[in-house]
Amino acid sequence: xxGRVEKKYGVVVVGGGxxxxxxxxxxxxxxxxxxxxxDREPExxxxxxxxxxxxxxxxYFREELTGPExxxxxxxxxxxxxxxxxxxxxxxxxxxxxxGSKKVRIMSEAHGLITVETKSVVLAMGCRERxxxxxxxxxxxxxGILTAGLAQKFVNLKGYLPGKRIAxxxxxxxxxxxxxxxxxxxxxxxxxxxxxxxxxxLTRNVVQCLEDFDIPLYLxxxxxxxxxxxxxxxxxxxxxxxxxxxDMSRAWDVPCDTLLISVGLIPENELTQxxxxxxxxxxxxxxxxxxxxxxxxGMFACGNVLHVHDLVDYVTREALLAGRFAGEWAKGVRRPKxxxxxxxxxxxRYCVPHTLSPEREHTIHLRCKAAMKPCKIKVGNLMExxxxxxxxxxxxxxxxxxxLLDKFHDDTLRIDILPLEKGERVD
Amino acid sequence: xxxxxxxxxxxxxxxxxxxxxxYRLGIVIVEKFEEVGFGTTKTNSGIIHAGHxxxxxxxxGKLVVRGNKLYDRLCKELKFGFRRIGELVVARSESEIPELxxxxxxGDLKGVPxxxxxxxxxxxxxxxxxxNTLVAALHAPSAGVINPYxxxxxxxxxxxxxxxxxxxxxxxxxxVAGKGFLAVHTSRERIKARFVINCAGVYADKIAEMAGLRxxxxxxxxGEEYMLDxxxxxxxxxxxxxxxxxxxxxxxxxxxxxxxIMVGPTAQDTADRDDASTTYEGSEQxxxxxxxxxxxxxxxxxxxxxxxxxxxxxxxxxxxGPTRIKGFINAAGIQSPGLTSAPAIALYVRDILKSEGLVLxxxxxxxxxxxxxxxxxxxxxxxQRRLVEQDRLFAKVVCRCELVTEAEIHxxxxxxxxTLDGIKFRSRAxxxxxxxxxxxxxxxxxxxxxxxxxxxxITKRGGDSWVVRKMVDDA
Numbered sequence: 042x043x044g045r046v047e048k049k050y051g052v053v054v055v056g057g058g059x060x061x062x063x064x065x066x067x068x069x070x071x072x073x074x075x076x077x078x079x080d081r082e083p084e085x086x087x088x089x090x091x092x093x094x095x096x097x098x099x100x101y102f103r104e105e106l107t108g109p110e111x112x113x114x115x116x117x118x119x120x121x122x123x124x125x126x127x128x129x130x131x132x133x134x135x136x137x138x139x140x141g142s143k144k145v146r147i148m149s150e151a152h153g154l155i156t157v158e159t160k161s162v163v164l165a166m167g168c169r170e171r172x173x174x175x176x177x178x179x180x181x182x183x184x185g186i187l188t189a190g191l192a193q194k195f196v197n198l199k200g201y202l203p204g205k206r207i208a209x210x211x212x213x214x215x216x217x218x219x220x221x222x223x224x225x226x227x228x229x230x231x232x233x234x235x236x237x238x239x240x241x242x243l244t245r246n247v248v249q250c251l252e253d254f255d256i257p258l259y260l261x262x263x264x265x266x267x268x269x270x271x272x273x274x275x276x277x278x279x280x281x282x283x284x285x286x287x288d289m290s291r292a293w294d295v296p297c298d299t300l301l302i303s304v305g306l307i308p309e310n311e312l313t314q315x316x317x318x319x320x321x322x323x324x325x326x327x328x329x330x331x332x333x334x335x336x337x338x339g340m341f342a343c344g345n346v347l348h349v350h351d352l353v354d355y356v357t358r359e360a361l362l363a364g365r366f367a368g369e370w371a372k373g374v375r376r377p378k379x380x381x382x383x384x385x386x387x388x389x390r391y392c393v394p395h396t397l398s399p400e401r402e403h404t405i406h407l408r409c410k411a412a413m414k415p416c417k418i419k420v421g422n423l424m425e426x427x428x429x430x431x432x433x434x435x436x437x438x439x440x441x442x443x444x445l446l447d448k449f450h451d452d453t454l455r456i457d458i459l460p461l462e463k464g465e466r467v468d
Numbered sequence: 469x470x471x472x473x474x475x476x477x478x479x480x481x482x483x484x485x486x487x488x489x490x491y492r493l494g495i496v497i498v499e500k501f502e503e504v505g506f507g508t509t510k511t512n513s514g515i516i517h518a519g520h521x522x523x524x525x526x527x528x529g530k531l532v533v534r535g536n537k538l539y540d541r542l543c544k545e546l547k548f549g550f551r552r553i554g555e556l557v558v559a560r561s562e563s564e565i566p567e568l569x570x571x572x573x574x575g576d577l578k579g580v581p582x583x584x585x586x587x588x589x590x591x592x593x594x595x596x597x598x599x600n601t602l603v604a605a606l607h608a609p610s611a612g613v614i615n616p617y618x619x620x621x622x623x624x625x626x627x628x629x630x631x632x633x634x635x636x637x638x639x640x641x642x643x644v645a646g647k648g649f650l651a652v653h654t655s656r657e658r659i660k661a662r663f664v665i666n667c668a669g670v671y672a673d674k675i676a677e678m679a680g681l682r683x684x685x686x687x688x689x690x691g692e693e694y695m696l697d698x699x700x701x702x703x704x705x706x707x708x709x710x711x712x713x714x715x716x717x718x719x720x721x722x723x724x725x726x727x728x729i730m731v732g733p734t735a736q737d738t739a740d741r742d743d744a745s746t747t748y749e750g751s752e753q754x755x756x757x758x759x760x761x762x763x764x765x766x767x768x769x770x771x772x773x774x775x776x777x778x779x780x781x782x783x784x785x786x787x788x789g790p791t792r793i794k795g796f797i798n799a800a801g802i803q804s805p806g807l808t809s810a811p812a813i814a815l816y817v818r819d820i821l822k823s824e825g826l827v828l829x830x831x832x833x834x835x836x837x838x839x840x841x842x843x844x845x846x847x848x849x850x851x852q853r854r855l856v857e858q859d860r861l862f863a864k865v866v867c868r869c870e871l872v873t874e875a876e877i878h879x880x881x882x883x884x885x886x887t888l889d890g891i892k893f894r895s896r897a898x899x900x901x902x903x904x905x906x907x908x909x910x911x912x913x914x915x916x917x918x919x920x921x922x923x924x925x926i927t928k929r930g931g932d933s934w935v936v937r938k939m940v941d942d943a
Binding site for chain 2: 081129131133148149150152153154169170172173174175177179180181182183184185187188190191194195196198199200201202203204205226265266267268270271272311
């Protein structure tokens with residue numbers, strides 16, 4: 042029930058975005074009937090609520106939905122499944138007692154400072170955007186420099202424009218979506234400037250948001266200086282050399298009143314870190330087993346707090362799984378520990394989960410370091426999968442069947458992305 | 469007519485106004501920005517120097533040690549963030565040790581307390597994260613750190629509480645001498661005062677010129693600072709200084725009052741009095757140098773950067789005193805250690821006014837104390853519970869990076885915040901890792917409601933620093 046909170050739960054989910062809602066449903070579907078979602082915003086739904094464009098749900102619902110529609114469907118399901126949802130609540134900490142029971146400390150305007158007890162917790166806090174500070178742009182500090190997501194919130198939820206003449210640093214998906222959104226609102230988008238030689242967003246967004254609107258994408262180019270006293274007036278952009286440092290001899294100025302920053306997302310793991318849970322320095326998310334359990338027993342993680350996903354449908358799938366295991370844990374199910382460590386090898390930036398068990402089928406998520414085409418993913422000596430191309434902006438997913446792992450007798454399984462050998466072809 | 473008009477609401481102007489508010493005087497602060505402390509003050513490194521750096525025969529050398537000592541009481545009264553964490557001047561080779569000794573002697577001479585030279589081993593025990601190539605250090609336990617904007621806000625608020633008028637968005641355009649008074653023409657109104665105190669920072673020579681004085685010039689010297697991620701909290705316990713150079717104390721490692729590590733400042737002369745830009749050269753210089761002293765610090769950890777201008781005078785010393793224009797008093801050229809000296813400068817200026825004929829009669833009802841802002845995140849469970857019982861908005865989190873509650877945002881507005889930066893400097897909302905990405909719209913909503921201003925009129929820091937435009941312009 043919306044707004045209800047009791048003293049004891051089987052599963053408490055931190056975060057009411059798609060990951061949190063998916064996890065709550067996963068737990069309910071596997072028999073845990075006391076589930077609570079805590080969300081810090083006035084309304085649950087997460088960032089989906091400000092993503093009013095369509096393109097969500099193609100995998101999960103097999104239809105094209107807007108962000109708020111996707112969130113609405115889930116929220117309705119969650120409420121129908123008698124999950125308690127407490128918006129406007131902030132988790133200030135989790136205390137674990139020696140018996141493994143967890144006390145979640147909550148701040149809420151409606152309820153004050155309260156503590157609820159739970160058997161398991163699912164971390165689903167999502168991610169935040171990298172800021173200007175994190176990418177180090179020299180120059181002045183006027184107003185008008187904001188992350189693409191904040192601009193999206195201003196436009197779609199509050200009904201204001203961040204400015205009229207827009208430049209965008211970074212080709213992350215939100216930046217691309219906002220290039221189109223602001224163009225439709227009558228703003229002029231001067232261009233998208235991307236440090237890397239490839240786009241950081243999905244190909245479909247480059248085509249539908251930039252190419253269809255004649256917005257130029259400058260690859261291997263960065264913002265080298267910000268000008269303006271009170272409000273941003275122009276930026277100096279410059280192509281970068283091989284060391285990614287700007288070549289000022291080829292720089293030019295772009296007048297603008299707004300600079301959107303879309304240079305990547307960082308899983309929001311302050312709570313996780315305060316609990317002493319082990320993190321993966323590459324993903325920025327917790328290290329998890331094949332049941333999506335963190336290094337702290339009974340504490341699970343899913344969605345963008347675990348690693349940044351391309352599509353919400355993938356978040357949902359992962360969250361349902363995390364919820365299922367969290368629900369089982371709450372009911373006392375203890376599975377044997379994983380006994381295979383997954384290790385990123387050639388051209389693999391990271392893979393999630395971090396360990397596997399021969400007990401069940403696994404979906405492996407990974408990202409490559411550099412684009413490669415055509416190529417193959419090699420999973421130890423167990424399997425190979427040929428791909429037409431890999432691309433850092435697009436997450437790679439594949440399944441490993443339990444029978445493959447049955448025959449695997451090592452404790453370390455390495456994943457490589459390799460060029461095809463002579464005579465090999467992609468089918 | 470006012471008795472005293474203070475031009476410039478930086479930390480110097482505010483300290484002087486607050487000191488004078490003890491007396492039965494009509495006082496006004498004239499500030500060109502939307503809030504006080506928005507000029508050089510907010511970009512200050514926030515160091516309360518022990519005082520051994522400045523030569524004893526200079527005015528700044530005299531005022532710095534006195535200023536340092538005044539901070540304990542000032543902090544008790546006004547409740548701004550201040551802690552004596554001590555500083556270390558580190559020697560990178562044996563050949564630098566005599567310089568440590570010279571500084572120690574200089575400090576001893578000026579009465580800087582408890583200076584001590586540490587050998588390599590002591591240094592390594594006390595600050596294990598510094599480079600193991602350092603050979604010795606001079607320890608000055610009386611040095612401290614402060615949040616300079618909190619100081620300016622507290623001083624001006626307390627001054628206003630004691631009857632001082634504060635005029636913001638008020639740019640001085642002309643100063644005309646009248647009979648027994650000076651008329652300060654501003655962008656908003658004409659202000660008459662018997663005494664005008666010039667605390668205009670990097671514009672102090674321009675203000676003096678308006679009064680017909682060309683006795684000194686200001687040469688802004690830019691300093692770039694880089695704020696690092698909380699990850700590095702606790703890396704060093706004390707302020708870390710290199711051996712000073714002629715123009716500057718060098719690039720420092722500063723554990724700020726809130727524990728975040730800041731590195732800088734650079735020292736670059738600039739002709740532009742508003743040039744608060746950071747540069748590639750600046751960051752390269754800062755990180756190249758700092759990594760030699762503390763190898764764990766890298767550019768990667770930067771969460772934000774900023775620059776400020778020191779108001780360096782052509783005499784390289786403070787210029788404080790009366791002028792040949794009757795009633796026009798300078799408090800100019802206040803570069804480092806200006807922040808440390810501020811309370812001493814206030815007393816010094818008070819004495820000058822007295823000898824210039826201003827009658828100082830103490831007010832009986834002067835209120836020296838401010839309650840200080842509530843800092844929910846820093847309280848224990850019991851204190852937090854009590855606050856929430858008083859006001860449920862203490863349980864409503866607005867800024868999650870720094871854990872700032874809505875009650876604290878309201879408190880900041882109650883105490884003078886009018887802009888997003890004003891809220892940030894008073895409550896810390898927007899100061900953390902996400903740099904306001906999540907809390908800015910909420911702070912704008914609250915400001916809009918409280919100030920009864922449309923959402924699109926809320927600014928980052930006044931002037932033309934608008935944040936959003938209306939979607940459809942009003943016809």
